[in-house]
Amino acid sequence: LHVVPAEPGQRRLSFDVAIDFPTAIGRQRIQFDLCRKAFCHGAAARTNCSLADMIYAQTLGKFFADVRNLGYTSRNILIAGRRGYLNTPQLVENGKSLEAVWHRAVLDLIAALSLIDEGRLAGHVISYKAGHSLDVRLVTQLALHDLLEPLCGA
Numbered sequence: 001l002h003v004v005p006a007e008p009g010q011r012r013l014s015f016d017v018a019i020d021f022p023t024a025i026g027r028q029r030i031q032f033d034l035c036r037k038a039f040c041h042g043a044a045a046r047t048n049c050s051l052a053d054m055i056y057a058q059t060l061g062k063f064f065a066d067v068r069n070l071g072y073t074s075r076n077i078l079i080a081g082r083r084g085y086l087n088t089p090q091l092v093e094n095g096k097s098l099e100a101v102w103h104r105a106v107l108d109l110i111a112a113l114s115l116i117d118e119g120r121l122a123g124h125v126i127s128y129k130a131g132h133s134l135d136v137r138l139v140t141q142l143a144l145h146d147l148l149e150p151l152c153g154a
Contacts, residue, residue, distance in 0.1 A: 001125070001126070001127050001128075001130040001134045001135070001137075001138055002125070002126040002127075003121070003123055003124070003125050003126075003138070003142070004123050004124040004125075004126070005122075005123045006122035006123040006124075010122055010123075011120075011122045012033060012034075012122060012123075013033070013034045013120075013121055013122055013123065013124075013125070014031070014032065014033045014034065014123075014124045014125070015030070015031065015032055015033075015034065015105055015109070015110075015124070015125050015126075015127070016029070016030075016031045016124065016125070016126045016127070017029065017030055017031075017101055017104055017105040017109065017125075017126075017127045017128075018030075018101065018127070018128045018129070019100055019101050019104050019128075019129060020128075020129055021048075021080065021100070022082075023050065023080040023081060023082055024080045024081055024082065024083055024084050024085050025048060025078075025080045025097075025100045028096075028098050028100055028101035029101065030098060030101050030102065030105060032105075034110065038106075039106060039110070041091070041102065042091075042102040042103070042105055042106030042107070042110075043106055043107065044090065044091065044102075045078075045090070045091055045099045045100070045102040045103035045106065045107060046076055046077050046078045046090070046099060046103065047076075047077050047078070047103055047107070048077060048078040048079070048080055048099070048100045048103065049072065049077055049078075049079065049080070050079065050080060050081070051079055051081065051086055053072070054072045054073075054074070054077065054079060057070045057072040058072060074086070074087045075087075078090070078097075078099050078100060078103075080100070085097070104127070104130075105127070108131075108132060108135060109125070109127055109130070109135055112132070112135035112136060112138070112139055113125075113135075113138075113139060115139055116139060116142065116143065116148060118143075118148065119148025120148060121142060121148060
């Protein structure tokens with residue numbers, strides 16, 4: 001996870017996000033400027049898991065607080081096997097589902113950045129195989145090192 005600060009006066013935020021899974025998801029990469037259209041597109045992405053993870057969440061997982069409320073069903077998650085998907089992928093572009101990488105970009109990374117309550121991030125974020133813990137560390141470092149642009153009127 002890497003952030004390239006914006007040039008002085010620039011307020012644009014762009015992303016280069018890539019993932020690599022040993023399942024049907026495989027390697028996926030998207031690049032985009034954050035705007036309403038891109039955000040709404042990515043917000044439709046479901047989380048992904050294996051069939052075993054879904055079965056675990058629906059059975060033994062009900063005994064554990066961190067799993068019991070996941071509510072996994074074949075409609076609200078993307079189930080990826082080694083060679084194919086067990087349900088129909090969404091957000092297909094040029095014949096390839098990019099649902100998992102859009103989920104990573106919008107519902108994980110941008111969601112973490114939205115926790116910033118003072119200022120905003122401007123620049124370019126590069127994320128390769130990052131996850132929730134790195135997102136939290138990024139937000140913490142941005143706040144600690146005063147790397148945020150002031151909000152208009154603030």
